[in-house]
Amino acid sequence: MMHNAIEIRNLTKNYKGFSLGPLDFTIPKGCMVGYIGENGAGKSTTLKAILGLIHADSGEIKIFGNSTNEHEPELMNKIGVVFDAINLPADMKVQEVGTFCKLAFTTWAENTFNDYLKRFTLPDDKKVKALSRGMKMKLSLSIALSHQAELLILDEATSGLDPVVRDEILDILLDFLQDENHTVLISSHILSDLEKAADYIAFLHNGKLLFMEEKDLLVERYALCSLDDETIGHLDPEAIVGRRRHAFGQDLLVIRNLMPKSIKLTNASIEDIMVYIIKGVESESVAL
Amino acid sequence: MNIQISNASNDPIYVQIKNQIKSAIISGSMAAGEQLPSIRYLAKELRVSVITTKRAYDELEAEGFINSVQGRGSYVSLQNEEFIREEQLRKVEASLLEAIKGAKLAGLSMKDLKEILDTLEGVEDDA
Numbered sequence: 440m441m442h443n444a445i446e447i448r449n450l451t452k453n454y455k456g457f458s459l460g461p462l463d464f465t466i467p468k469g470c471m472v473g474y475i476g477e478n479g480a481g482k483s484t485t486l487k488a489i490l491g492l493i494h495a496d497s498g499e500i501k502i503f504g505n506s507t508n509e510h511e512p513e514l515m516n517k518i519g520v521v522f523d524a525i526n527l528p529a530d531m532k533v534q535e536v537g538t539f540c541k542l543a544f545t546t547w548a549e550n551t552f553n554d555y556l557k558r559f560t561l562p563d564d565k566k567v568k569a570l571s572r573g574m575k576m577k578l579s580l581s582i583a584l585s586h587q588a589e590l591l592i593l594d595e596a597t598s599g600l601d602p603v604v605r606d607e608i609l610d611i612l613l614d615f616l617q618d619e620n621h622t623v624l625i626s627s628h629i630l631s632d633l634e635k636a637a638d639y640i641a642f643l644h645n646g647k648l649l650f651m652e653e654k655d656l657l658v659e660r661y662a663l664c665s666l667d668d669e670t671i672g673h674l675d676p677e678a679i680v681g682r683r684r685h686a687f688g689q690d691l692l693v694i695r696n697l698m699p700k701s702i703k704l705t706n707a708s709i710e711d712i713m714v715y716i717i718k719g720v721e722s723e724s725v726a727l
Numbered sequence: 728m729n730i731q732i733s734n735a736s737n738d739p740i741y742v743q744i745k746n747q748i749k750s751a752i753i754s755g756s757m758a759a760g761e762q763l764p765s766i767r768y769l770a771k772e773l774r775v776s777v778i779t780t781k782r783a784y785d786e787l788e789a790e791g792f793i794n795s796v797q798g799r800g801s802y803v804s805l806q807n808e809e810f811i812r813e814e815q816l817r818k819v820e821a822s823l824l825e826a827i828k829g830a831k832l833a834g835l836s837m838k839d840l841k842e843i844l845d846t847l848e849g850v851e852d853d854a
Contacts, residue, residue, distance in 0.1 A: 469777065470776075470777060470778070471776070471777075609774070613770070613771040613774070614771070616767065616771070616777070617767050617768065617769075617771060619767065629789065634778075635774050635775060635777065636770070636771075636774050637776055637777055638777055638778045639778075653776075653778055653779070654776055655739065655740070655741065655776065655778055655779055655782070658739070659739055707733075707740040
């Protein structure tokens with residue numbers, strides 16, 4: 440019994456002007472992981488390496504315990520992929536997509552696919568190029584979920600979609616996760632609506648993993664507060680993770696249990712944590 | 728069973744879930760032996776992480792309110808009558824402690840207090 444969906448060991452990939460890694464992390468089965476970081480942090484490079492679309496310079500990637508160096512079609516059937524752009528011939532009609540995919544996946548489930556088309560009210564007779572961004576995204580997701588995948592990888596797939604569609608997609612992902620053998624890895628730079636349901640947050644910055652943590656622990660550990668400079672002078676410097684100075688005081692991301700009880704704290708979102716930590720790293724004043 | 732999550736609350740979400748299930752059990756709206764929703768279903772419906780709901784269930788189990796059977800699900804603990812009694816006893820004690828504090832402030836003796844208690848019990852019985 441294999442308990443991990445993805446294991447990454449010592450992964451590196453060097454481009455001119457950008458280096459990814461060395462990267463190590465493990466994604467257990469049955470969870471949703473939010474892979475976050477700025478544009479250009481290396482999220483897509485990591486995902487492409489996982490999918491075997493690029494060759495890493497070093498390191499090993501295992502999916503369901505199998506090394507991806509020997510890319511078997513069987514393994515690829517088990518991975519559903521949704522990118523920000525759809526990889527289908529532009530003139531193909533929606534109704535032809537199913538026939539096309541039957542050739543690509545040995546585990547293709549026509550009925551499941553048709554059910555998704557109905558659920559998303561995707562028009563049969565429209566060509567791929569005529570679909571809106573939201574529709575294309577839903578079509579991609581329908582394909583990814585119709586070949587009995589156990590691992591779903593979404594790369595910036597929900598960026599640029601309206602909140603209503605994002606909400607629908609969250610529901611679909613949560614349905615998918617009802618099977619405890621199913622795993623979702625979703626990369627994004629906007630997580631506000633999806634973060635609620637993520638089990639882990641992996642945070643990439645400049646090609647390095649800053650942390651991979653249970654989301655609940657992050658939310659418990661960090662908090663926000665707004666204080667004047669004098670009060671901040673009395674704080675344990677270790678408590679301050681990141682700050683934004685303004686003309687009338689400072690906004691801080693702090694470590695909750697290092698703060699005096701008398702100071703009112705508010706909950707920090709994952710986005711708050713991401714922004715303050717990146718600012719903190721860049722000003723080198725951080726204790727993570 | 729009703730569960731409401733508040734993101735503005737200072738209690739972590741798993742604590743909010745735990746406390747609401749606990750009060751459903753203590754109030755009797757969830758009976759002994761009754762099956763709880765699966766952690767994955769609960770997580771999906773509340774749109775929280777599976778880790779969150781699992782932690783709530785783990786703590787409820789550690790406190791004896793529920794039993795989890797591998798692969799079968801979680802059930803309200805059968806021996807929980809005792810727990811309910813204890814929990815209610817604790818509540819009564821806390822209320823009485825409040826009453827004693829109030830009585831001391833008002834300069835009432837313990838004898839006065841017991842008389843009040845008897846009178847109130849009579850009122851309650853008549854009702």
